[in-house]
Amino acid sequence: MLDRIRNTHPLVYHYFRALEHGEEQLRSILSIDRYWEQLSLPAPEVVLDGGKMPAGPAVSGDYDIVCAGGTLGMLHAAVMAVRYGWRVLVIDRGEPARSTRDWNISRGELLRLSETGVFTEAELDSLIVRRYRTGWVEFHAPKERRKRLFIDDVLDCAVDADRLLGMAMERVLGTPGSKVAGRTSFRACYRFPDHVVVEAEGPDGGQLRFRARMLVDAMGIVSPVAMQLNGGRPQTHVCPTVGTIATGFEDADYEVGEILASTEPAEITGRGVGRQLIWEGFPARGEEYITYLFFYDSVDSPNDKSLLNLFETYFRKLPDYKQPGAGFTVLRPVFGIIPAWSHDGAGCTRAVSDDRILLLGDAASLGSPLTFCGFGSMVRNLDRLTSRLDRAMRADTLGREALAGISAFEHNVASMANLMKYMCFDAKTDEPNFVNELMNEVMIVLDSLPPRYRQAMFRDEMTLDELVTVMLKVAWRYPKILAATWTKLGLQGSAGFVKNIAGWAMAPSTRNS
Numbered sequence: 058m059l060d061r062i063r064n065t066h067p068l069v070y071h072y073f074r075a076l077e078h079g080e081e082q083l084r085s086i087l088s089i090d091r092y093w094e095q096l097s098l099p100a101p102e103v104v105l106d107g108g109k110m111p112a113g114p115a116v117s118g119d120y121d122i123v124c125a126g127g128t129l130g131m132l133h134a135a136v137m138a139v140r141y142g143w144r145v146l147v148i149d150r151g152e153p154a155r156s157t158r159d160w161n162i163s164r165g166e167l168l169r170l171s172e173t174g175v176f177t178e179a180e181l182d183s184l185i186v187r188r189y190r191t192g193w194v195e196f197h198a199p200k201e202r203r204k205r206l207f208i209d210d211v212l213d214c215a216v217d218a219d220r221l222l223g224m225a226m227e228r229v230l231g232t233p234g235s236k237v238a239g240r241t242s243f244r245a246c247y248r249f250p251d252h253v254v255v256e257a258e259g260p261d262g263g264q265l266r267f268r269a270r271m272l273v274d275a276m277g278i279v280s281p282v283a284m285q286l287n288g289g290r291p292q293t294h295v296c297p298t299v300g301t302i303a304t305g306f307e308d309a310d311y312e313v314g315e316i317l318a319s320t321e322p323a324e325i326t327g328r329g330v331g332r333q334l335i336w337e338g339f340p341a342r343g344e345e346y347i348t349y350l351f352f353y354d355s356v357d358s359p360n361d362k363s364l365l366n367l368f369e370t371y372f373r374k375l376p377d378y379k380q381p382g383a384g385f386t387v388l389r390p391v392f393g394i395i396p397a398w399s400h401d402g403a404g405c406t407r408a409v410s411d412d413r414i415l416l417l418g419d420a421a422s423l424g425s426p427l428t429f430c431g432f433g434s435m436v437r438n439l440d441r442l443t444s445r446l447d448r449a450m451r452a453d454t455l456g457r458e459a460l461a462g463i464s465a466f467e468h469n470v471a472s473m474a475n476l477m478k479y480m481c482f483d484a485k486t487d488e489p490n491f492v493n494e495l496m497n498e499v500m501i502v503l504d505s506l507p508p509r510y511r512q513a514m515f516r517d518e519m520t521l522d523e524l525v526t527v528m529l530k531v532a533w534r535y536p537k538i539l540a541a542t543w544t545k546l547g548l549q550g551s552a553g554f555v556k557n558i559a560g561w562a563m564a565p566s567t568r569n570s
Contacts (some may be wrong), residue, residue, distance in 0.1 A: 058083050066365060068372035072301075072387045082390050085157060086364050089394060092279050093362060100289035101281040104411060107249035116254065116268045118236065120146045121450065123255045123269040125243040125282075127153030128222065129418035129435045130275025134235075135225035136173045136443040143450065144234035146267055147226075148257055150242040154222035158391045159302065159347055160432045161212040161314070161339050163516065164188070172440050175228055186342035187215040192314035194500055194515075196493040197321055206500040209508070211515045212316055215341045218432075241265065246272050246282065246414065253413050271413040271455050278396045280420040286408040292356050294477060296395035296426045299368045300349035302341060305385035311340040316515065317496075320377050322489035323482040329370060331360035333482040333492040336378045345388065348379055351395075353426065353480040364392050395430050396422040399478070400471045401553035403560030410460035415446065423465045425473055425517045427480075433517065438465040468561035470517050472524065475554045478545045479538075486544050498535040502527055521561050 058080045063070045073079035095101075122137060124130045127149030138145045147153060164185065171178045192213060195205040229235050240260035247254045253272050257265045274282040283291040315338035323333040337349040350371040354360055361367075368390070375381065396419050400406045409416045409423065418424075424434030445463040449455055482492050503511040510527065513519040519527075532538050546554060 062365070066369045069365065069368045072372060073390070076387065076389070083365075085151070086368070086390075086392055089279060089392070090363050090365055092394060095279075095284065096289065096356065098289075100285050102285060103243075103245045103281045104285055104414065105245060105247050107247045107254070110247040110254060110256075113256070114264050114266055116266045118146060118267045120144045120234070120236075120267060120269040122146070122271055122273055123148065123253070123267050124273040124275055124417075125149075125255070126275030126277060126280075126418070126420070127226070127237065127239070128156050128275070128277070129431055130273065131222050131225045131229065131237075132170075132435060132439060133273065133275065133417055133443060135175050135228040136439060137446065138232040138235045139228045140174045140443065141447040141450075142232075143447075145229060145232070146235065146269070147229060147237045148241040148243060148255075148267075149237075149239055151240065153237050153239045154219065154226040156218040156222065158218070158298070158393050159339075159341065160216045160218045160221075162214055162216060162433060162436065163210045163212065164214050165210070166433065166436055166516070167214060167216065169436055170439065173443065176224065180224065184217045184221050185214045186217050187311070187340050189213050189215075189314045189340050190312040192316045194317040195315075195319075196317070196496040196500065197319045197490065198493055198497040202497065204497055204500040204504055206504050206511060208316065208511050208515060211512055212339070213314055215339055215347070217342070243276060243281070248413055270450065271415065273415050273417055274420045275417040277419040278394045278422070280416070282414065283408075283416055283420045283422070286411055286414075286416070290356070292396040292422050293399040294353065294355055294397040294426065294474075294481065295362065296351050296353050296397070297362045297364055297367055298349055298351035298395055299364055299371050299390070299392045300337070300347060301371075301387045302345050302347050302389045302391060303381075303385060303387045304344045304346065305382045306346050307380040307382040309338070309340065309346045309379060311346070314339050318378070319493055319496075320374075323484070323487070323492060325484050325489055328361050328366065331358060331482060331484045333480065334370070334374070338379060346379070347391065348375065349391065350374070352482070353477055355478075355481055358481070358483075362394075364394070368392070395419075395426045396424075397426040397474050397477060398422045399475055399550070399553060400557060401549070403556045403563070404468075405461070405464060405466040405471070409464045409466075411457045413455045415460045415463060417442070421464060423467075423470070425470045426477055427473060427515075427517075434465050434470070437517070438467075467517070468557070468564045469519050469521070469524070472554070472557040472561055473514075473517065473519065475546075475550070475557055478550065479541065481545070483544070491541070495531075495535065495538060495541070498538075499527070499531055502530040502534060505530070521558070
């Protein structure tokens with residue numbers, strides 16, 4: 058597999074061939090990259106009426122919930138099994154309780170997981186492998202105008218993601234009647250009036266069937282269920298992300314987190330045209346340091362969004378951001394496509410449920426793509442998601458409309474996701490440094506306001522009045538934003554944003570509603 062990219066992606070080949078599981082990592086990247094091919098194909102039909110279930114093997118297990126996807130889905134499954142006593146089966150096409158990305162969060166937010174009763178505060182504290190002193194955001198601009206915005210208590214704790222997921226898996230396995238099945242791929246879901254039958258392919262390629270009261274889809278951005286329920290377009294915007302956990306940087310500061318950092322204008326020529334590349338850098342365990350390279354884009358743009366190609370760019374441009382020393386060693390690649398959905402309405406406009414089916418995590422695409430992403434959204438909403446599902450299970454109200462109310466949708470996050478469009482560079486309409494200039498002005502405005510504003514923006518906790526304050530101040534400082542609004546949002550997008558704001562204003566709570 059690696060030999061196939063030796064000439065087309067020489068830097069990826071060079072670093073991946075030195076990894077113990079380099080071939081497997083490459084396969085994972087290519088499997089996610091197939092997402093782009095799937096968008097051009099008819100929507101898959103994997104959710105089917107029970108009457109269409111063909112003859113096959115007998116049902117090999119009876120559960121209350123089948124959860125397809127063992128990353129963020131494992132956290133949800135642990136709460137449903139341990140706290141509420143439901144029999145849960147978690148299936149995962151790869152190794153369960155493993156993440157392709159590492160996670161950063163503040164300690165206070167992480168400790169919210171203790172509210173579920175599954176983890177103690179001491180256990181959660183033990184998962185923090187590094188806590189840095191402060192963080193900053195900085196965008197490429199002339200030195201005399203460039204603003205480095207320092208932010209405390211935002212993404213400042215590096216969490217051992219696999220250990221957290223491993224603890225959750227232990228809790229699931231320790232609950233009578235619950236089970237975890239790795240190397241087991243979802244194939245179809247057949248719905249009957251009072252149950253579903255989930256069809257899967259086992260590690261040996263054999264067909265398996267499991268009966269349950271409902272299916273929780275936590276299969277991430279590549280979920281075929283989400284693809285079908287949303288007519289083949291499960292996301293409107295994406296953030297392709299690649300990076301490494303490595304050692305041996307010459308200039309890494311282990312006391313500071315670099316939350317967002319750009320080093321150059323957007324690419325306007327070559328394969329990378331249309332991308333405003335942004336870096337992140339976080340100190341991790343011991344001498345380990347995590348760096349990410351990513352960009353924001355519309356799903357429908359013609360820009361190259363391949364993770365494999367972005368990895369080649371990452372290794373080529375890495376010295377412009379952090380200088381690898383003589384002992385530079387890649388320990389593990391990190392990668393994924395962070396999803397986003399632009400809601401054209403006062404509430405959630407994306408399909409996140411069907412009869413006896415509930416979408417979760419990146420499959421639901423309701424998190425913020427700006428900084429917090431799927432893990433933060435799950436931590437913030439896990440108690441609410443699981444308690445509501447427990448009530449629905451006990452009342453047997455598992456229809457599409459009832460389950461639609463059990464989601465991680467938040468009005469403030471929906472509004473912020475709409476603003477992400479300003480960070481999607483368009484080579485046809487934008488000056489090369491447009492995104493950098495705009496975000497630099499936003500940082501200047503945030504620096505002029507009390508610290509709670511910057512913390513709220515980067516923790517998805519902004520209230521409506523805080524957002525309006527920032528928007529008005531940015532418009533006053535940077536009038537170009539008014540013209541850019543027409544270019545970036547257009548009439549429909551502007552109307553959609555107004556609907557988002559209206560829904561937010563009418564919601565019972567304007568913080569974390």
